[in-house]
Amino acid sequence: MRIDHRWLSDIEIERSKEMTRQAKDRPRRHHHVPQMYLRRWAAVDGSSRLVRMTDLATRESDARNPDSLANEPWFYRITADDVDPVEVPDLWFEIHMSRVENDAKHVLDSLDRLPDGQIRDRNLMTDLAVFVGLQSQRTVRSRQGELDIDAGIRRFGVRNVVGEPEMLPRLCLFTGRHYSPDRRDELADEIAEELGDRPLISDADTGAKPRAIESAIGVWRNTVVPHLLVQRSWWLYSTAPLATCDEPVIYIGGRKGRASATSYTFGDAPLVLFPLDPGRLLVLADFTYRPTGPFVLDDADTAAINYEIGAACQQFVYEQDGSGIAAGLHVPPRPVFDPISATTFWESVHPPTRWLPGEGPEWPLSRWSVEAYLAADRR
Numbered sequence: 001m002r003i004d005h006r007w008l009s010d011i012e013i014e015r016s017k018e019m020t021r022q023a024k025d026r027p028r029r030h031h032h033v034p035q036m037y038l039r040r041w042a043a044v045d046g047s048s049r050l051v052r053m054t055d056l057a058t059r060e061s062d063a064r065n066p067d068s069l070a071n072e073p074w075f076y077r078i079t080a081d082d083v084d085p086v087e088v089p090d091l092w093f094e095i096h097m098s099r100v101e102n103d104a105k106h107v108l109d110s111l112d113r114l115p116d117g118q119i120r121d122r123n124l125m126t127d128l129a130v131f132v133g134l135q136s137q138r139t140v141r142s143r144q145g146e147l148d149i150d151a152g153i154r155r156f157g158v159r160n161v162v163g164e165p166e167m168l169p170r171l172c173l174f175t176g177r178h179y180s181p182d183r184r185d186e187l188a189d190e191i192a193e194e195l196g197d198r199p200l201i202s203d204a205d206t207g208a209k210p211r212a213i214e215s216a217i218g219v220w221r222n223t224v225v226p227h228l229l230v231q232r233s234w235w236l237y238s239t240a241p242l243a244t245c246d247e248p249v250i251y252i253g254g255r256k257g258r259a260s261a262t263s264y265t266f267g268d269a270p271l272v273l274f275p276l277d278p279g280r281l282l283v284l285a286d287f288t289y290r291p292t293g294p295f296v297l298d299d300a301d302t303a304a305i306n307y308e309i310g311a312a313c314q315q316f317v318y319e320q321d322g323s324g325i326a327a328g329l330h331v332p333p334r335p336v337f338d339p340i341s342a343t344t345f346w347e348s349v350h351p352p353t354r355w356l357p358g359e360g361p362e363w364p365l366s367r368w369s370v371e372a373y374l375a376a377d378r379r
Contacts, residue, residue, distance in 0.1 A: 001222065001226040001230075002221060002222060002226070003126065003129070003130075003225050003226055003229060005126055005127075005130050005225070007096075007099070007100045007103070007130050008130065008220075008221045008225065012096070012099075013092075013096060016092050016093075016095045016096035016099060017088070017089050017092040019092075019095055020089035020090075020091050020092040020095045021086070021089050023091075023095070026091060027091070027094060028073050028074060029067075029071045029073060030071055030072055030073070030074060030075035030076045030077075030094050031069075031070055031071045032070055032071065032072065032075060032138050032139050032140055032143075032246070033069070033070035033135070033139070033244075033246055033248060033318075034097075034101045034104070034135075035066045035067055035069075036101055036104070036105045036108075037101075037104075037108070037135075037244075037248070038051055038066040038069055038070065038244075038318055039051070039066045040108070040276070040277040040278075041066075041243075041244065041277065041278055041318055041319060041320045042066070042320070043320065043321065044278075044320075048063070048321055049065065049066075050063040050064060050065060050321055051063070051064060051065075051066050051069065051318050051319070051320070051321065052064075052318065052319050052320070052321045052322075052323070052326070053069055053316050053317075053318055054316065054317045054318075054319070054326035054327070055315055055316055056310055056313060056315070056316070056317055056326065056329060056331065057315065057333065061326065061327070063321045069316070069318065070246050070316070070318075072140070075143075076091070076093045076094040076097070076138075076213060077090050077091060077094070077209075078090050078091075078092070078093065078201070078209070078210045078213055078214075079206075079209075079210070080201075080202040080204045080206045080207035080209075080210050081202075081204040081205075081206050081207070082202050082203060082204045082207065083201060083202050083204075083207065083210055088201065088210075093213060093217065097134065097138065100130065100131065100134060101131075103127070104127070104130075104131040107124070107127045107128060107131065108131075108276060110124070111236065111276060111280070111282075112277075112280075114236060115236075116236045116237055116238050116295030116296065117235065117236060117293070117295050118233060118234065118235050118236075118291075119234040119235065119236060125229060125234050126225075126229060128228075128234065128282070129224075129225045129228040129229050130225055132228065132249060132272075132274050132282070132284075133220050133224035133225045133228055134220055135248060135249055135274075136220075136224060136249040136266075137216040137217075137219055137220045137224065138216065139246065139247050139314070140246065140247075140314050141247055141314050142216060143212055143213075143216070145349065146211075146212035146213075146215050146216055147208055147209070147212050148339050148348060148349045148351075149212075149215070149349050150208050150211050150212055150215070151208070151339060151348075152339065152342075152345045152348040152349050153345070155345075155348070156344070156345045156348075158192045158195055158196050159188065159189070159192040160345070161345040162188045162191050162192045162195065163184070163185070163188040163192075164344060164345055164346050166346040167345065167346060168184065168187060168188055168191075171191050172187060172191070175191055175194070177190075177191070200214070201214045224266060227266050227267075228266075228272075228284060231286055231287070232272070232284040232285060232286060233284070233285050233291070234282070234283075234284055235282070235283040235284075235285065235291045235295070236276075236280065236281070236282060236283075236295065237280070237281045237283060237291075237295050237296065237297050238279055238280060238281075238295065238296045238297070239279055239280065239281050239296075239297045239301070239302045239305070240279075240297070240298070240299045240302035240303075241278055241279070241302070241319075241320065241323045241325060242275050242277075242278050242279060242280070242281060242302060242305065242306065242309075242325075243275065243278075243306050243309050243310070243317050243318060243319040243323070243325040243326060244275040244309060244317075244318050244319070245309050245310070245312060245313035245314075245316060245317045245318060246313055246314045246315060246316045246318075247312045247313055247314050248274060248275060248309075248312075249272060249273075249274055250272065250273040250274070250275075250305075250308050250309060250312045251263065251264040251265065251266070251268075251269035251271075251272055251312070252269060252270075252271045252272075252273060252308050252363050252364060252365070253269055253270040253271045253289070253363045253365070253366065253369070254268045254269050254270075254363075255268070255270075256268065257355075257357065257358075258353060258354070258355040258359065258360040258363075259352075259353055259355045259356055259357040259358075259359065260353070261350035261351065261352070261353055262350070263353075264312075264353070270285065270286045270288045270289045270369065271283060271284070271285055271286075271289055271363075271365060271368075272284040273305060273308070275309065278319070278320045278323065281297070281305065283365075285368070287370075288369060288370050288371075289365075289368045289369050289370065290368055290369075290370060290373065291365075291368050292368060301364060301365065304361070304364035304365075305364055305365075306325050306329065307329060307331070307361070307364075308364065309329075310326070310329035310330075310331050311331045311354060311360075317329065331354055332354040332355060332359070332360075333354065334351075334352075334353075334354055335351075335352045335354075337351035337352060339351075
């Protein structure tokens with residue numbers, strides 16, 4: 001399924017490629033969280049343009065210019081031995097994202113003028129889905145996930161990957177097939193052949209990064225944006241002082257618990273949170289949750305959400321200088337994970353989370369779940 005939107009269109013992608021071909025400037029510093037987004041955590045009164053960055057592992061903290069935050073050199077550069085640099089200009093996706101961000105700044109600013117409560121403007125929701133969906137796929141953790149998938153497919157083979165019991169039912173759903181255990185081998189053969197026939201941007205050993213970027217773009221355009229528009233309701237809440245982080249799309253409420261890696265995906269997380277600024281939160285709920293008023297979250301709710309932001313981060317939490325949020329966040333470290341030690345593809349692409357089964361606090365905002373409403377009615 002493809003949503004009709006300017007920034008998802010082949011026309012605009014080709015335009016970004018042509019702009020890259022003609023450009024003399026070659027930006028080296030690539031931001032995986034946009035500067036214009038992080039600037040929303042600078043002082044409201046303009047007294048400081050700096051944002052406080054805290055490394056949750058080392059506890060090192062410093063007030064920094066947003067330009068120096070959340071970036072890697074050449075992070076989105078697309079090059080490989082068999083990639084034609086004329087057909088695929090190496091920095092086109094970086095250029096494309098900068099164009100998306102220019103529009104997204106105005107979209108985020110428009111939210112500042114909206115009251116708290118449910119968002120019903122379809123055009124606004126579509127613009128937001130494009131930006132939030134892109135953010136979910138452009139981070140360091142997302143890149144590593146795509147690289148793990150690429151390495152796992154090459155290690156285990158397409159047919160073996162497709163045939164894994166955790167994979168086949170999901171792939172049937174994704175490809176529009178009815179899964180039947182009686183047709184397991186037949187379905188696996190069909191899907192493996194279909195996937196094997198799909199052209200890749202690169203087949204070279206040096207092409208893992210281009211393949212990862214191409215996959216992330218496809219997931220953004222074809223899966224995430226449609227999911228956010230079709231399967232989520234959109235809500236605005238005011239909060240007490242709120243942080244953000246280097247993985248600002250936050251997944252909470254997964255029914256398999258904190259220890260399950262799939263709890264932190266669009267498919268399994270009933271609530272997706274996106275901090276908008278130090279006092280505003282965007283909430284995306286699936287059909288199993290019913291957000292309700294008052295649309296101002298109290299200190300306890302905000303503290304619980306800030307904890308989830310800290311737990312979601314790859315390394316850094318960002319906040320308005322003087323808030324003191326990160327100083328009070330203490331989450332378990334992420335275990336060291338080597339995909340090579342995995343014995344199945346599924347295991348190789350699902351690194352362990354911060355928690356063992358049963359560990360960690362209750363998910364915040366669980367009172368909004370349909371189950372909680374039904375339990376209250378029974379009482």
